[in-house]
Amino acid sequence: xxxxxxQALALVTIPxxxxxxxxxxxxxxxxxxxxxPPVANLTESQFQFSxxxxxxxxxxxxxxxxxxxxxxxxxxxHPKKxxxxxxxxxxxxxxxxxxxxxxxxxxxxGQSGGVPVSHCPSPDPISTPQITAALGTQPQxxxxxxxxxxxxxxxxxxxxxxxxxxxxxxxxVIGTLPWVVTPPGVAAAPPxxxxxxxxxxxxxxxxxxxxxxxVIxxxxxxxxxxTGATLATAPPxxxxxxxxxxxxxxVKSEVQPIQPAPAGVVTSPAPVTxxxxxxxxxxxxxxxxxxxxxxxESLGALGEGERDLGCxxxxxxxxxxxxxxxxxxxxxxxTQVGQALTAxxxxxxxxxxxxxxxxxxxxxxxxxxxxxxxxxxxxxxxQRQREGQQHLLEFVGGEPGKKRKRRTxxxxxxxxxxxxxxxxxxxxxxxxxxxxxxxxxxxxEVVRVWFCNRxxxxxxxxxxxVFHVP
DNA sequence: ATGCATGAGGG
DNA sequence: CCTCATGCATG
Numbered sequence: 001x002x003x004x005x006x007q008a009l010a011l012v013t014i015p016x017x018x019x020x021x022x023x024x025x026x027x028x029x030x031x032x033x034x035x036x037p038p039v040a041n042l043t044e045s046q047f048q049f050s051x052x053x054x055x056x057x058x059x060x061x062x063x064x065x066x067x068x069x070x071x072x073x074x075x076x077x078h079p080k081k082x083x084x085x086x087x088x089x090x091x092x093x094x095x096x097x098x099x100x101x102x103x104x105x106x107x108x109x110g111q112s113g114g115v116p117v118s119h120c121p122s123p124d125p126i127s128t129p130q131i132t133a134a135l136g137t138q139p140q141x142x143x144x145x146x147x148x149x150x151x152x153x154x155x156x157x158x159x160x161x162x163x164x165x166x167x168x169x170x171x172x173v174i175g176t177l178p179w180v181v182t183p184p185g186v187a188a189a190p191p192x193x194x195x196x197x198x199x200x201x202x203x204x205x206x207x208x209x210x211x212x213x214x215v216i217x218x219x220x221x222x223x224x225x226x227t228g229a230t231l232a233t234a235p236p237x238x239x240x241x242x243x244x245x246x247x248x249x250x251v252k253s254e255v256q257p258i259q260p261a262p263a264g265v266v267t268s269p270a271p272v273t274x275x276x277x278x279x280x281x282x283x284x285x286x287x288x289x290x291x292x293x294x295x296x297e298s299l300g301a302l303g304e305g306e307r308d309l310g311c312x313x314x315x316x317x318x319x320x321x322x323x324x325x326x327x328x329x330x331x332x333x334x335t336q337v338g339q340a341l342t343a344x345x346x347x348x349x350x351x352x353x354x355x356x357x358x359x360x361x362x363x364x365x366x367x368x369x370x371x372x373x374x375x376x377x378x379x380x381x382x383q384r385q386r387e388g389q390q391h392l393l394e395f396v397g398g399e400p401g402k403k404r405k406r407r408t409x410x411x412x413x414x415x416x417x418x419x420x421x422x423x424x425x426x427x428x429x430x431x432x433x434x435x436x437x438x439x440x441x442x443x444x445e446v447v448r449v450w451f452c453n454r455x456x457x458x459x460x461x462x463x464x465x466v467f468h469v470p
Numbered sequence: 471a472t473g474c475a476t477g478a479g480g481g
Numbered sequence: 482c483c484t485c486a487t488g489c490a491t492g
Contacts, residue, residue, distance in 0.1 A: 334471095350488050355471060366486060407474050407490060430482070446474085448482080453474060456485070 313466035316367050317360065323374055324358045330381055334358070340377065347373050360467035361460050367467070408446045418447070422454055 327337055334354040342348035349370070356362045357370050410418065421428065421436055428436065428451060437444040461468060 352472080352488060353486090356487090359471080361472090362487095363485075369486090402476095404475065404489065409474090409491090427483085433482095449475065450473095452483070452485095455483090457473085459484095 312368070313364060316364070316371060317467060319371055319375070320358055320360050320367070323378060326378055326382065327354075330385060332381075337374075337377070340381070341373070344377065344380075346376070349373070356460075360465075363460060364466050408442065410442070410450070414440045414442065418450055418454075422451065426451070426455055426458075 327334075332340070333351075335351040337354050338349055338351040341354075342350075353370070354374075357367065357374065360367060362370070417440055418436070421432075425432070433448050433451065434444055437447040440447065459465065
């Protein structure tokens with residue numbers, strides 16, 4: 001057991017979830033290291049629906065990017081929403097898809113509520129016609145993305161958490177040691193009067209046990225981190241002088257909000273300009289792989305607050321990391337949090353959801369939706385803890401409900417075949433699905449769902465996902 | 471932590 | 482049918 005000493009390193013350098021996500025790496029990987037996560041085999045392959053003679057593959061939606069109307073096909077619709085501005089990543093499948101624009105784009109963009117658009121310099125349109133076409137398959141969000149080939153992310157300093165982390169052999173964070181609360185000043189005092197309410201709450205020394213009663217960490221008497229709500233996630237850019245200084249609204253509003261409708265209110269704190277154009281080479285313009293699929297849309301109709309997702313991504317990453325830390329400090333498991341959440345008012349979420357949130361294996365949209373909920377719950381939980389109350393885990397038995405279909409278990413061979421097909425074509429037509437199903441001897445529906453899930457997983461974990469661009 | 475399933479919303 | 486957000490069940 002050991003309290004590893006690389007905390008600082010880990011914290012600062014690796015922005016986020018990666019910590020948990022890439023166990024093996026945490027310890028070793030130094031700052032700018034470039035890891036190549038597991039997406040492996042898919043990325044290499046390339047599937048492409050060549051528009052040429054590829055035949056009538058897409059039954060319904062193939063709307064290729066031929067939108068005469070806008071005429072600006074090769075152009076990006078404008079940073080309407082997300083921008084992948086962060087991250088420094090290996091060339092992996094990053095490509096910019098010139099996105100065909102969604103019909104709606106223009107309108108929506110316009111009313112972004114005053115939020116200055118974004119920073120990420122978007123770059124050269126390397127749009128490959130073909131690629132674009134391929135991707136264009138997704139209905140709604142076509143226009144939304146343009147992943148700038150450029151990446152480079154200065155990294156947000158994690159300022160709120162100076163404590164030490166307890167990590168297990170795999171490098172996963174399992175607990176925290178008492179930390180010192182950062183004084184307001186440290187937290188990059190925002191020009192604006194952001195009430196830095198930091199509070200240190202005494203925590204009784206205790207052992208953190210997991211559901212199985214195993215000790216997963218110890219907490220020395222110390223302080224739990226604030227709760228000022230946003231503190232941890234606070235103001236990016238501590239160092240003013242860095243990039244250009246003017247902008248940077250330290251906004252940092254409270255958190256609660258976020259609900260559909262309310263326009264960009266809470267949104268972007270974003271110090272625009274953070275990253276800027278780093279000349280990182282990459283941009284691979286080749287292999288249109290699966291990434292196309294992933295990238296093709298990505299943002300759905302986010303009403304408002306998603307435009308600057310790039311920046312917000314950082315904020316959420318911070319929160320996710322913090323959430324886990326604080327959850328552990330409370331000595332709760334993901335399951336318990338899920339149950340507690342279910343018991344209380346508001347949306348209920350399962351252990352799976354908590355897990356995915358912490359790892360950020362979810363879409364930015366989901367993360368945004370979840371964050372307020374978790375934030376609120378966490379605050380209350382910590383509150384209750386202070387006041388001694390323990391019960392927060394009431395259970396509310398759920399109804400049995402209908403029986404689910406038994407989970408299909410594919411044989412390794414079948415999976416191999418499925419993956420092979422997927423690499424070739426991630427979106428097989430109905431007929432193809434049928435064929436594949438027969439070939440592998442599985443129910444057609446099962447195969448269809450497999451493809452759906454495969455696509456979804458790829459999207460959520462791909463490096464193209466804002467959160468996974470460390 | 472993840473793989474497969476479900477269901478809502480859209481076309 | 483697809484995508485998405487989620488959850489149950491499993492490895």
